Amino acid sequence: MLTASFGMPDRQPDSPTLIHLRADDVSVLLHLHDTRMPEIVHWGRDLGPLTADLAASLALAAIPLIGENSVDEPVLLTLPIDQRDGYTGRPGVVGSRQGNDWSPVFSTTSIRLDGAEVEGWQESGAGEIVVLGRDAEAGLEMSLTVELTPSGLLRSRAELTNTAENDYQLDGLTLALPVPASATELLDLGGRWGRERVPQRTAFNQGIHLREGRKGRTGADAATVLHAGTPGFGFADGEIWSVHTGWSGNHVHYAESTFTGLRVIGGGELLLPGEIQLGPGQSYCTPWLFANYGRGLDSVARRFHRYLRSRPQHVDTDRPVTLNVWEAVYFDHDLDRLLDLAERAAKLGVERCVLDDGWFGSRRDDTRGLGDWTVSQQVWPDGLHPLVDRVRDLGMQFGLWFEPEMVNPDSDLAREHPEWIMSARGQWPVLSRHQQVLNLSIPECYDAILAAILAILDEYPISYLKWDHNRDLIEAGNQLTGGAAAVHAQTATLYRMLRAIKRAHPGLEIESCSSGGARVDLGVLDHTDRVWVSDCIDPLERQSMMRWTSQLLPPELLGSHIASGRSHTTGRTHDLNFRAATAVFGHLGIEWDLADASDRALAELSAWIDFYRSHRDLLLGGDLVRLDNPGEGAMVHGVVAGDRQRAIFAYVLTSNPAADPGPAIRLRDLSPQTRYLVEPMLVGSAPSGLVAPRWWGGRAVDAPAPINPAHPYPQPQEAVCYPGAVFTGSQLTEAGVMPPRLHPDQAVLFRLTAQPGS
Numbered sequence: 001m002l003t004a005s006f007g008m009p010d011r012q013p014d015s016p017t018l019i020h021l022r023a024d025d026v027s028v029l030l031h032l033h034d035t036r037m038p039e040i041v042h043w044g045r046d047l048g049p050l051t052a053d054l055a056a057s058l059a060l061a062a063i064p065l066i067g068e069n070s071v072d073e074p075v076l077l078t079l080p081i082d083q084r085d086g087y088t089g090r091p092g093v094v095g096s097r098q099g100n101d102w103s104p105v106f107s108t109t110s111i112r113l114d115g116a117e118v119e120g121w122q123e124s125g126a127g128e129i130v131v132l133g134r135d136a137e138a139g140l141e142m143s144l145t146v147e148l149t150p151s152g153l154l155r156s157r158a159e160l161t162n163t164a165e166n167d168y169q170l171d172g173l174t175l176a177l178p179v180p181a182s183a184t185e186l187l188d189l190g191g192r193w194g195r196e197r198v199p200q201r202t203a204f205n206q207g208i209h210l211r212e213g214r215k216g217r218t219g220a221d222a223a224t225v226l227h228a229g230t231p232g233f234g235f236a237d238g239e240i241w242s243v244h245t246g247w248s249g250n251h252v253h254y255a256e257s258t259f260t261g262l263r264v265i266g267g268g269e270l271l272l273p274g275e276i277q278l279g280p281g282q283s284y285c286t287p288w289l290f291a292n293y294g295r296g297l298d299s300v301a302r303r304f305h306r307y308l309r310s311r312p313q314h315v316d317t318d319r320p321v322t323l324n325v326w327e328a329v330y331f332d333h334d335l336d337r338l339l340d341l342a343e344r345a346a347k348l349g350v351e352r353c354v355l356d357d358g359w360f361g362s363r364r365d366d367t368r369g370l371g372d373w374t375v376s377q378q379v380w381p382d383g384l385h386p387l388v389d390r391v392r393d394l395g396m397q398f399g400l401w402f403e404p405e406m407v408n409p410d411s412d413l414a415r416e417h418p419e420w421i422m423s424a425r426g427q428w429p430v431l432s433r434h435q436q437v438l439n440l441s442i443p444e445c446y447d448a449i450l451a452a453i454l455a456i457l458d459e460y461p462i463s464y465l466k467w468d469h470n471r472d473l474i475e476a477g478n479q480l481t482g483g484a485a486a487v488h489a490q491t492a493t494l495y496r497m498l499r500a501i502k503r504a505h506p507g508l509e510i511e512s513c514s515s516g517g518a519r520v521d522l523g524v525l526d527h528t529d530r531v532w533v534s535d536c537i538d539p540l541e542r543q544s545m546m547r548w549t550s551q552l553l554p555p556e557l558l559g560s561h562i563a564s565g566r567s568h569t570t571g572r573t574h575d576l577n578f579r580a581a582t583a584v585f586g587h588l589g590i591e592w593d594l595a596d597a598s599d600r601a602l603a604e605l606s607a608w609i610d611f612y613r614s615h616r617d618l619l620l621g622g623d624l625v626r627l628d629n630p631g632e633g634a635m636v637h638g639v640v641a642g643d644r645q646r647a648i649f650a651y652v653l654t655s656n657p658a659a660d661p662g663p664a665i666r667l668r669d670l671s672p673q674t675r676y677l678v679e680p681m682l683v684g685s686a687p688s689g690l691v692a693p694r695w696w697g698g699r700a701v702d703a704p705a706p707i708n709p710a711h712p713y714p715q716p717q718e719a720v721c722y723p724g725a726v727f728t729g730s731q732l733t734e735a736g737v738m739p740p741r742l743h744p745d746q747a748v749l750f751r752l753t754a755q756p757g758s
């Protein structure tokens, strides 16, 4: 029986509870109502310190007018959005109790700021607000957490609890934040296998821009970060409000502009039919929605990076140079060949060696054996010991590939437990890469897979797991419950398994790989330490993929390899110089059959590894800079040390311009008064098309001293060095320097070093 109350809603902020959080040039002002969830009055640039009066005026100033031919009250946007005020866009909670209780409105029962109960006016720096709300009539409670981190990132999540005696079916719970009318353009990412994270722009028009991920993994085509910004926003300029859903299963990102003039951006998990049935007392918690305000895309990216770098578990910049054997040997696991590869790698300065797919069960190609996680007797009669021992004797760490969520139908596991395969009806889903998905949410299945992984980790000294996931989840149901959708459970169980492994093996690093870069999100990054950006290692493609993956993740988390000259995925051929100059801006690895490399190539490669090792604190620890429009066919990006004393920039030519090089390139984010020595770094050898501009100075007569004289490979003789020149930061930013002439698909790095006394 419905008992409607027709009283006026509490719209006026009379003695309101207002909380103002401020951190890193960002403010968020929340208006906490008695009879509804909070309203975000302001989220954007720092407002400076406020008083209760000023905050109350702002809360009043944000109340919209009553629309024409609209409801007779102002439409307030709450977090999550409710429908009571007449918002006819996408609501926050979508669910019902057999058709009822589908428009819950929560009265506030508690407000805590950093753990302490509060009311009235509050102002703080970074902090966490937890609001509890109750809809007694609908039998629902909500706990909303809104946290402004010290890096100025705003993250929120909501937990819904069913307090009634019968089930509540939840079909969706998304969070969204208001953005101003000046945000007229949208930018997010798309892509596919081998071409992950391609930027796409569109106008922020009336209606909804909805990016749904229904792949049961993040997806190579994921929106990743959805930005709404002022016209023409770029890397350096423009006001930007953006969101990222930190979840590795089905998910949404959206931007909505309604006829009432309201604009929001939001996201959350995408729930499949019937996935969340809340029994009495049960709860569902959303993933974190990360909201990031900045001026220019670089400032948005850096805020994500600062947040990630502040986590206690974050890796340091000492990322070991990694050899991954996949493109070197694929499934050809010949011990002698692998030992030879390891020896060659160690001589070059490689610090970690990863054995990829093919070491277990009957897995001699990708049609068989997946799921049988015991070392193949046929290929490895003495186990992995001979390889692991040698790798470690050579001073390198050992890493191993797994794909725990998957199974080939042609495997002992699938034959023994066909009921563990995810399926929505009496037939298995369509195959993809000859494989099916294991239902980890079946406890026996979870236990068996976890035990198999732990047994390998117990037997061998393994420092690193490459955790792969090579297909989408299609019709992913639980056979044991009649095919009920189970993607939510699968994603949550993945995180549980990763946690259990890390608990059992503290210090173990895990890479998130999914057919390349199809699992890149802040959910999986809570449990992993690196992502494999893409199966495409072609440096031309990588220039773009690294650029846009770093919109979310800092370079130390991006697996970035130097592969053979001819790309296995595009067929293009590139000089080592370009391959290496591209790869050193991430966590460097080699994925190349070194037995095929010439001595000259090995010498150059060793010089690049030395360069990376001696500069990785900066390459993997600095602030990201990407230039807008540095010239036709050119890309310029770099890293600047936090203290602005050092920087490395790359000038990259990706196509043949119609005009000669120029005009001068204007670098930025340097210290204006500081005098920098700007040195071209011709590591290994000079690009064949190089014509140096005047300011580089005369060509040095002596070849540069080897960076590491102990190297077994001769240093390239033809390497030349140019002294470069000294400029102030403001000269470099306001006037700039002329780029060199290069052939397309070539790059030059510049090192900037603050001069003593400047």
Ligand code: DGJ
Pocket: 326, 356, 357, 401, 468, 470, 513, 514, 515, 516, 517, 532, 534, 535
């Ligand atoms: C896909 C990954 O992205 C590759 O690097 C490799 O590990 C293969 N899977 C192995 O099957």
